[in-house]
Amino acid sequence: MTRRRVAVFGAGNIGRGLLGWLFGRAGWEVVFLDVSAPLVDLLNREGEYRVIEVGNGNRSTRLIRGVRGVNSADADRAAEEASQAEVVCTAVGVAILDRVAPVVAAALSRSDSRIRNVLACENADPNSGALRKHVESLLGESTAGVGFPETLVDRMVPGGSGDDLSVEVEARFDFKISREEWVGEDPGVPGFTLVENLALHRKRKLWLVNGLHAAAAFIGLQKGHETVAEAVSDPTIRERLDEIIETMAGVLSAQSPEWRRDELAGYGRYNLERFETTTLVDPIRRVARNPLTKLGPTERLVGPAREAIRRGLPVDALCEAIAAGLSLNDPEIPGSQELRDALSGSGWRSVVGLGAEEKRLLEMLENRLASPA
Numbered sequence: 001m002t003r004r005r006v007a008v009f010g011a012g013n014i015g016r017g018l019l020g021w022l023f024g025r026a027g028w029e030v031v032f033l034d035v036s037a038p039l040v041d042l043l044n045r046e047g048e049y050r051v052i053e054v055g056n057g058n059r060s061t062r063l064i065r066g067v068r069g070v071n072s073a074d075a076d077r078a079a080e081e082a083s084q085a086e087v088v089c090t091a092v093g094v095a096i097l098d099r100v101a102p103v104v105a106a107a108l109s110r111s112d113s114r115i116r117n118v119l120a121c122e123n124a125d126p127n128s129g130a131l132r133k134h135v136e137s138l139l140g141e142s143t144a145g146v147g148f149p150e151t152l153v154d155r156m157v158p159g160g161s162g163d164d165l166s167v168e169v170e171a172r173f174d175f176k177i178s179r180e181e182w183v184g185e186d187p188g189v190p191g192f193t194l195v196e197n198l199a200l201h202r203k204r205k206l207w208l209v210n211g212l213h214a215a216a217a218f219i220g221l222q223k224g225h226e227t228v229a230e231a232v233s234d235p236t237i238r239e240r241l242d243e244i245i246e247t248m249a250g251v252l253s254a255q256s257p258e259w260r261r262d263e264l265a266g267y268g269r270y271n272l273e274r275f276e277t278t279t280l281v282d283p284i285r286r287v288a289r290n291p292l293t294k295l296g297p298t299e300r301l302v303g304p305a306r307e308a309i310r311r312g313l314p315v316d317a318l319c320e321a322i323a324a325g326l327s328l329n330d331p332e333i334p335g336s337q338e339l340r341d342a343l344s345g346s347g348w349r350s351v352v353g354l355g356a357e358e359k360r361l362l363e364m365l366e367n368r369l370a371s372p373a
Helices: 013-025 037-046 075-083 094-109 128-139 198-222 228-233 235-255 261-277 302-310 316-326 336-345 348-352 356-370
Strands: 005-009 029-034 048-055 058-065 067-071 087-090 117-120 151-154 167-170 174-178 193-195
Touching (some): 005 075, 067 075, 075 094, 094 117, 117 128, 151 198, 198 228, 198 235, 198 261, 198 302, 235 261, 235 302, 302 316, 302 356, 316 348, 316 356
Parallel strands (some): 005 029, 048 167, 087 117
Antiparallel strands (some): 048 058, 151 174
């Protein structure tokens, strides 16, 4: 019997630590497509890797067998391999989707393509929709008949465990996919969850997981912390994060009455406990990476701040986190120079994307930047 295949663009932490792990343990053939020739060679030489799950003081290891690597710099070979997968996933970062799109478009163009669904598993909104636009612009036509369902990905995967392929991951994970946009039947992969109205789940996760993570990293860096756990354990930072939780919960409950404010606040506090108590060491500079994206107008910090100030909810702590992010100037943080270039060019108001009608929030941020905590 032929094994079902998934093609995963990006053999990094999420690629191996969530997607490869998820499909591999379900018995699917996993083909990684990556531009790193040494990583691809190692995947093909080893043919397997370990995923170490860490949680509640326990560690367990699962061996993911029968994996292969393909160098995606060889676009023709990559398109051929991807075309024979039932599901194609990306774990490359939203800024790289336009570079993946030509290979996906070429794979879909093949007469023998078996692709049913393409999932961009990135922390962005939209993610699969953004990839679909890139692909359709290249094809010059719609991708009717192929699903590009939006996804929600939540798993702490700080990095490798000490050798080249093994990866340590948080035991807890969340992987949700839009049922309305999925083409075909449920693939029957444990942990792969099709849900209605994914947008609600994504917004809650973007704010009360990614937003809190970013706020802890940005403020924590200003206070001299090296890990997210250290930052969350700092009483002064924890107080600011608690305010952010209450503000976000207030906005989300107003927008989505099916979610109670106290339940949302509890979800936020639970995530802070995850960040604080995990035995995984999560470097604060890793979490602060790509700040230009994280400080966008609809993103995890500016987005809730804009909604909160319209409702008269506290935004001082959110402004502190945003200002801390705008003040980053650390060459060890991936994307830091990109942020500095944007700030020196169009300025911080352009980075956060606020208009003249949001004068009050602009003034609060300006004051914060002039007098950092």
